[in-house]
Amino acid sequence: MSLPPPREVAIQVTGLNHFFGKGDAQKQALHANDLTVHRGEIVIMTGPSGSGKTTLLTLIGALRSVQSGSIKLAGTELAGLNPVQQVEMRRNLGFIFQAHNLLDGLTARQNVRMAIELTATPRADYDRVADAMLASVGLADRASYKPRNLSGGQRQRVAIARALVNKPRLILADEPTAALDKDSGANVVHLLRELANHHGTTVMIVTHDSRIISVADRIVNMIDGHIVSDVRIKETMVICAILKKCPVFKEMSPSDLTDIAQKMTEEHFAPGETIIRTGDIGDKFYVIARGSTDITVESAGATRAVAKLGEGDFFGEVALLRDQPRNATVTTREPVVVYSLSKENFLAAVKTHKSFEDQMSTMLFTRA
Amino acid sequence: MRTPLAWLNTIQNRKRSATAVGGICFAVLLIFMQAGFLGAAKLNASLAYRELRFDLMIVSRGYLMLTRSETIDIYRILQARNIPGVAAVHGLRLDGGRWSNRTSGGSTSCFVFGLAPGANFFRDEALNTAAARLQTRQTVLVDRLSRSSYGPWAVGGTAVINGQELSIQGDYALGMGLLADGSAIVSHDTYLRLYRIPRLDRVEFGLVQLAPGTDPAAVAAALRAALPGDVLILTRQELIDREENYFVNVKPVGIMFQVGMFVAFVVGAVILYQILASEITNRLREFATLKAMGYTERYIYGIGIKQGLIYSFLGYFPSLLLSIGLYRLLRALSSFPVYMDWSRAVFVFCLSLGMCAIAAVFALGKIKRADPADLF
Numbered sequence: 001m002s003l004p005p006p007r008e009v010a011i012q013v014t015g016l017n018h019f020f021g022k023g024d025a026q027k028q029a030l031h032a033n034d035l036t037v038h039r040g041e042i043v044i045m046t047g048p049s050g051s052g053k054t055t056l057l058t059l060i061g062a063l064r065s066v067q068s069g070s071i072k073l074a075g076t077e078l079a080g081l082n083p084v085q086q087v088e089m090r091r092n093l094g095f096i097f098q099a100h101n102l103l104d105g106l107t108a109r110q111n112v113r114m115a116i117e118l119t120a121t122p123r124a125d126y127d128r129v130a131d132a133m134l135a136s137v138g139l140a141d142r143a144s145y146k147p148r149n150l151s152g153g154q155r156q157r158v159a160i161a162r163a164l165v166n167k168p169r170l171i172l173a174d175e176p177t178a179a180l181d182k183d184s185g186a187n188v189v190h191l192l193r194e195l196a197n198h199h200g201t202t203v204m205i206v207t208h209d210s211r212i213i214s215v216a217d218r219i220v221n222m223i224d225g226h227i228v229s230d231v232r233i234k235e236t237m238v239i240c241a242i243l244k245k246c247p248v249f250k251e252m253s254p255s256d257l258t259d260i261a262q263k264m265t266e267e268h269f270a271p272g273e274t275i276i277r278t279g280d281i282g283d284k285f286y287v288i289a290r291g292s293t294d295i296t297v298e299s300a301g302a303t304r305a306v307a308k309l310g311e312g313d314f315f316g317e318v319a320l321l322r323d324q325p326r327n328a329t330v331t332t333r334e335p336v337v338v339y340s341l342s343k344e345n346f347l348a349a350v351k352t353h354k355s356f357e358d359q360m361s362t363m364l365f366t367r368a
Numbered sequence: 369m370r371t372p373l374a375w376l377n378t379i380q381n382r383k384r385s386a387t388a389v390g391g392i393c394f395a396v397l398l399i400f401m402q403a404g405f406l407g408a409a410k411l412n413a414s415l416a417y418r419e420l421r422f423d424l425m426i427v428s429r430g431y432l433m434l435t436r437s438e439t440i441d442i443y444r445i446l447q448a449r450n451i452p453g454v455a456a457v458h459g460l461r462l463d464g465g466r467w468s469n470r471t472s473g474g475s476t477s478c479f480v481f482g483l484a485p486g487a488n489f490f491r492d493e494a495l496n497t498a499a500a501r502l503q504t505r506q507t508v509l510v511d512r513l514s515r516s517s518y519g520p521w522a523v524g525g526t527a528v529i530n531g532q533e534l535s536i537q538g539d540y541a542l543g544m545g546l547l548a549d550g551s552a553i554v555s556h557d558t559y560l561r562l563y564r565i566p567r568l569d570r571v572e573f574g575l576v577q578l579a580p581g582t583d584p585a586a587v588a589a590a591l592r593a594a595l596p597g598d599v600l601i602l603t604r605q606e607l608i609d610r611e612e613n614y615f616v617n618v619k620p621v622g623i624m625f626q627v628g629m630f631v632a633f634v635v636g637a638v639i640l641y642q643i644l645a646s647e648i649t650n651r652l653r654e655f656a657t658l659k660a661m662g663y664t665e666r667y668i669y670g671i672g673i674k675q676g677l678i679y680s681f682l683g684y685f686p687s688l689l690l691s692i693g694l695y696r697l698l699r700a701l702s703s704f705p706v707y708m709d710w711s712r713a714v715f716v717f718c719l720s721l722g723m724c725a726i727a728a729v730f731a732l733g734k735i736k737r738a739d740p741a742d743l744f
Binding site for chain 1: 369370371373376377379380653654656657658659660661662663664665739740741743744
C-alpha cells in the first residue's frame with residue numbers, strides 16, 4: 001500500500017465560526033474550525049445531533065452566508081458572496097437530502113432534467129442524458145413515473161440521479177442511504193466512489209450509516225461545534241502499515257497504531273533538504289512514507305554517511321527518549337514525504353503503551 | 369423544450385386546480401356581469417340621444433341629464449335659427465308621465481316626448497314618417513320595448529297616459545332601460561294637454577341640425593357667442609359623453625355597478641391569492657430544493673407568476689363564454705342592452721391579469737421563506 005499522489009485542494013475551511021440568533025439569544029454553532037479536503041476525496045462527517053456538522057455542510061454548500069472565517073471551494077472564497085453569487089456557486093454542487101425533496105408534479109425524468117437544464121447541455125439531449133443517469137441508478141424503467149408512484153428507495157435514487165447528473169465538483173449529502181436497502185445503498189456508494197475516482201468529484205456525507213463507512217477516505221467527527229477528529233482513512237492505513245513494519249511497533253494493536261497515526265502530520269521535503277541536523281534539539285519523531293534519505297554523522301571535523309533510510313523506515317526517536325540533541329543529520333536524496341509525531345505525543349504514546357516503551361528501550365539498547 | 373414546471377404543478381392535482389379555476393371563473397363572471405350592466409347602463413343613458421337627429425344641442429345651463437333637464441325659452445330656438453350654418457332647430461319636450469295598465473288597473477312610469485310632427489327629429493326615417501301621423505290631437509306612438517307592466521296594447525288601439533286616453537298610431541323600438549319602464553311620443557299639442565301647459569313657450573331641448581359641410585365646432589362657438597348664458601351648446605359627442613359620465617359617475621346606479629365590479633375584482637384577487645398562497649406553502653420545500661440546485665429566486669417567482677396567469681386564463685375563457693350566454697338571456701328577459709364587445713372582453717381580460725398581479729404580489733412573498741439550508 002502506498003500514498004495517493006498529491007491532489008489539489010477542493011475545500012479549504014479556515015477559522016470558521018458560525019452563530020445563530022442575536023443578542024443574548026445568540027448561540028455559537030461552530031468554533032474556529034479548520035478543514036482541508038482534497039479533490040476526489042470522500043469525507044464522512046459524524047457526530048451527535050447539534051454538533052454542527054449540518055451547519056458546516058450548509059456553509060460549504062453556499063446555502064448560508066459565511067459570518068466569520070473562510071471557506072474556499074476550488075480556490076473561490078465563499079465569504080462575502082452575495083445571494084446571486086451563492087446561487088451561481090451552488091450550480092457546481094450536487095445536493096442529496098435525507099428526504100428526497102423531489103418535485104412532486106414531475107416525473108423521475110423531468111426531475112433529473114431540472115438539474116440538466118441549468119447547464120449548457122443542448123435541449124435535444126435533455127431526455128437522453130436524464131435517462132442514462134436514471135439507468136445508472138437502476139431506474140431505467142421508472143423514468144416516466146411520478147414520485148408518488150415510486151418506493152422510498154426509488155425516490156431517493158431519483159434524487160441521487162438529479163444530484164449526480166451534472167457531474168458536480170462537490171457533492172454534499174445528508175444521510176443519502178438512510179432510506180435505502182442494502183443493495184440500493186451499495187449501488188449509491190458505488191456511484192459516489194466512481195464519481196470520486198473518475199471525475200475527481202469531492203463528496204461530503206453526513207451519515208450514521210455504518211454500512212457506507214468503507215467508502216470514506218476520511219472520517220471527520222464533530223462535537224459541540226468543534227472538529228474533534230479528522231481521520232484520513234487511507235493515510236492512516238499507510239502510516240499504520242509502515243509503523244507495523246518497524247520492529248518497535250509490531251506488537252501494538254491496530255487501535256493503538258491508529259491512535260498514533262492520527263496524531264502524525266504529513267510533511268514534504270525537496271531533494272537535498274535537511275530534515276534534522278546534528279546538534280539540533282529533538283522535537284519530532286519521523287516515519288518515511290515516500291522517498292529516501294541519507295544519514296550522516298560528523299566526527300573529527302569530517303562528515304561520514306552511515307546509513308540510507310527509505311520508505312517504511314523511521315528516525316529521530318533517540319533524541320526524544322534521551323532528551324538530547326540530534327546525533328546525526330538526515331538529508332533527502334529525492335522528494336520525500338514523512339509523517340512526524342511531536343515530542344509531546346511521542347512521549348505520551350510511550351507512557352500509554354507499555355509495550356511500546358519496552359520496545360523502544362530494546363531498540364535503543366541495540367542501537368547504542 | 370424546458371420543463372414547464374408551472375403548468376405541471378398546476379395540473380398535478382386536477383381536482384384542486386378545477387376547484388380553484390371554478391372560483392376564479394365565478395369571480396371573472398361577476399366582473400363580466402357588472403361590466404355588462406355598467407356598459408348597458410351607459411348605453412342606455414345615451415340611447416335616446418343616439419336615436420335623435422342633431423349636430424348640436426341647446427340645453428339649459430342647469431342641465432344634468434336627459435331625464436333631469438330644465439327648460440329653455442323657446443325664443444332661444446328662434447335665435448339659433450339665425451346663426452349661419454344652422455339648417456334647422458327643433459324644440460323637443462320631455463317629461464315623465466304615468467302609463468295606466470288597463471288590465472291590472474295600476475300605473476307605471478313612462479317618458480313622454482313632445483315634438484312637432486313632420487320635422488325630422490329622428491335618425492330613423494321610418495320613425496319620422498310615423499311621427500308625422502301625430503298631427504291629430506290625442507294620438508301617440510308607443511315604444512314596443514316598454515316593459516310588460518304596460519299590459520296589453522296594440523297599434524290602432526288606445527293608451528291611457530296621465531289619465532288621458534290617446535289613440536295609438538304606431539310604435540318604435542327605443543327601450544328606456546333603467547330610466548323608465550317605457551316611453552311614448554306625442555305632438556306638442558297633445559303634450560301641452562297631457563301636462564296641462566297653457567302654451568308652448570318653453571322646451572327641454574333644442575335640436576340643431578347643420579347645413580351639410582358645416583363645421584360643428586365653429587357653429588357651436590358662434591351659438592355660444594350669440595345666445596345668452598342661460599343655455600349650453602353641446603356637440604353631439606359632448607352631450608353623449610356628458611350623459612354617460614353623469615350616469616356612471618354621479619348616479620347611484622352607475623356607481624353601484626362600478627363598486628360591484630370592484631368588489632368582484634377584489635373577490636377574484638382574494639380567491640387567486642388564496643390559491644397561490646396555498647400552492648406556494650405546499651411547495652416551499654420544492655422551491656427550497658430548486659434554490660439549492662442553483663435556480664434563482666427570479667425563476668421561482670416566475671413559477672408563481674406563471675401559475676397565477678394559468679389560473680387567470682383558465683378562469684377567464686369559460687367565464688367569457690358563460691357571460692355571452694347570460695347577456696343573451698338578460699336581453700331576452702329585460703330588453704336591457706347588454707352586449708359583449710371586444711373592448712369589454714379585453715378590458716375584463718386585463719382586469720384578470722391585474723387580479724393575478726395583485727394576488728401574486730402578496731402570495732409570492734412566501735417564496736422568501738423557502739430556505740435551502742432548512743432542507744438538511
